[in-house]
Amino acid sequence: MIRTIRTLLAFAPLLGAVAFLPLQAHAADSLGDALAKLAPSADPKVIGLAVQASECAQSQGGPQSNRLAVIDYSKPSSEPRLWVFDTVNRKLLFQELVAHGKNSGDGSSTKFSNAPNSLASSIGLFRTSDTYMGKNGYSLRMTGLEPGVNNNALARAIVIHGAAYVSEAMAHAAGRIGRSWGCPAVSTAIAHKLIDALKGGQMVFSYYPDQKWLASSGYLKCNANQLAKAEGNATARAGI
Numbered sequence: 001m002i003r004t005i006r007t008l009l010a011f012a013p014l015l016g017a018v019a020f021l022p023l024q025a026h027a028a029d030s031l032g033d034a035l036a037k038l039a040p041s042a043d044p045k046v047i048g049l050a051v052q053a054s055e056c057a058q059s060q061g062g063p064q065s066n067r068l069a070v071i072d073y074s075k076p077s078s079e080p081r082l083w084v085f086d087t088v089n090r091k092l093l094f095q096e097l098v099a100h101g102k103n104s105g106d107g108s109s110t111k112f113s114n115a116p117n118s119l120a121s122s123i124g125l126f127r128t129s130d131t132y133m134g135k136n137g138y139s140l141r142m143t144g145l146e147p148g149v150n151n152n153a154l155a156r157a158i159v160i161h162g163a164a165y166v167s168e169a170m171a172h173a174a175g176r177i178g179r180s181w182g183c184p185a186v187s188t189a190i191a192h193k194l195i196d197a198l199k200g201g202q203m204v205f206s207y208y209p210d211q212k213w214l215a216s217s218g219y220l221k222c223n224a225n226q227l228a229k230a231e232g233n234a235t236a237r238a239g240i
Contacts, residue, residue, distance in 0.1 A: 031055075031087060035068070038092040039083045046072050047083075049220060050205035053125045054087075056222035057145060057203065062127070067202035071098055071184055073109045073121060074208055078171040082186065084197055094194050097177055099166050099185040107176035112208060114144070114152050119181045122150035122158060125219045126204040129154075131195060136161035137188070140195040142204055149213060150206075158182050160198065162191025 029037075032051040036044035050070040058064055066088040075081040082098035085091065100109035101120040113120035124146040131140050139161040144150030150158075163185035165178025178185075184206070186194055198204070214220065 031090070034090045035083075035085050035087070035092075038085065038090070039095060041080065041095070042070065042083055043072060043074075046070060046074075046207045049207060050203075051087075052222070053205050053217070053219035054203040056219045057125060057127070059222060063201045065127075065202045067093075067198055069198055069202070069204040071204070071206040073100060073104070073112075073123065073206060076108045077177045077179075078107060078175055082184070084194060093197055094190065096186055096190060096194070097166050097168065097171060099163060099177055099180045099183070101182035102179040104179075104182075106179075109208065112210065113182075114148060114150055116152060116156055118156075121180075121182055121184070121206065122153060122156075123206045123208045123210060123213060124150040124217065126150060126153060126206070128160075128198050128200065128202045128204060131199050134159075134161070136163065136183075136185070138162065138192050138195055140199055146213075146217060146219065149217070156182060158184075160184055160186065160191075160195055160204075162186060162188035164188060 032048040035051065036042065036047040039047065047070060050068060054065065054068050066086060067084060068087050069082065069084045072081045077100060080095045080097055082096045083092060084094040086093055103119040104111050104121045109121055111120055112123050114122055122144060124144060126142040126144050129141040129143055131138060139159040141159050142153050144153035161183060163178065163180065166185050166187045167177065170177050
């Protein structure tokens with residue numbers, strides 16, 4: 001018995017170090033890396049850009065958010081291409097189908113617009129606002145943060161809402177889901193919960209490999225000090 005206790009005591013420091021390894025690894029992961037691991041079907045480069053843009057916005061004095069939605073419009077509408085993350089607790093909350101505007105393309109989206117009545121989707125960084133009940137039911141307003149890219153979102157009523165034409169059944173039957181008038185519409189089955197998770201000043205990043213936007217977006221050009229400050233604030237909120 002005494003020999004067993006001595007053996008356990010001898011290995012205690014090693015056991016303690018092993019037990020601490022997951023926490024160290026978690027702390028060492030950047031937010032972008034951590035979120036990419038939670039969503040293996042997402043392009044990690046897109047997740048990284050979304051985190052970069054979100055942190056840039058918050059480093060410039062914007063309200064601190066704890067949710068980040070990422071839409072990858074380079075993927076076809078028949079595949080899940082919307083991910084919603086809890087950035088404080090580093091959790092994946094939703095992975096969903098999402099519609100694009102009818103004038104952005106058919107099964108895949110290739111054209112984007114900021115113009116009123118274009119019936120096309122917009123790319124770039126958005127901040128969510130308030131909810132309301134409209135003709136599409138429970139809906140979430142968004143403010144486009146990028147001039148010339150998506151800043152007409154409020155005037156165009158580009159909102160998140162549920163739609164019957166967003167479903168796995170339609171994706172399987174038609175090879176694509178239905179299209180909106182520019183809104184990132186989601187399944188009615190999850191719309192209310194998803195909107196509640198994103199309302200009130202959270203971040204939405206809509207991506208497409210538009211080279212002009214990627215080269216000119218101010219939210220993708222924050223300097224290292226700004227991003228380090230934002231990452232530090234996020235880490236502090238997470239208690240890591």
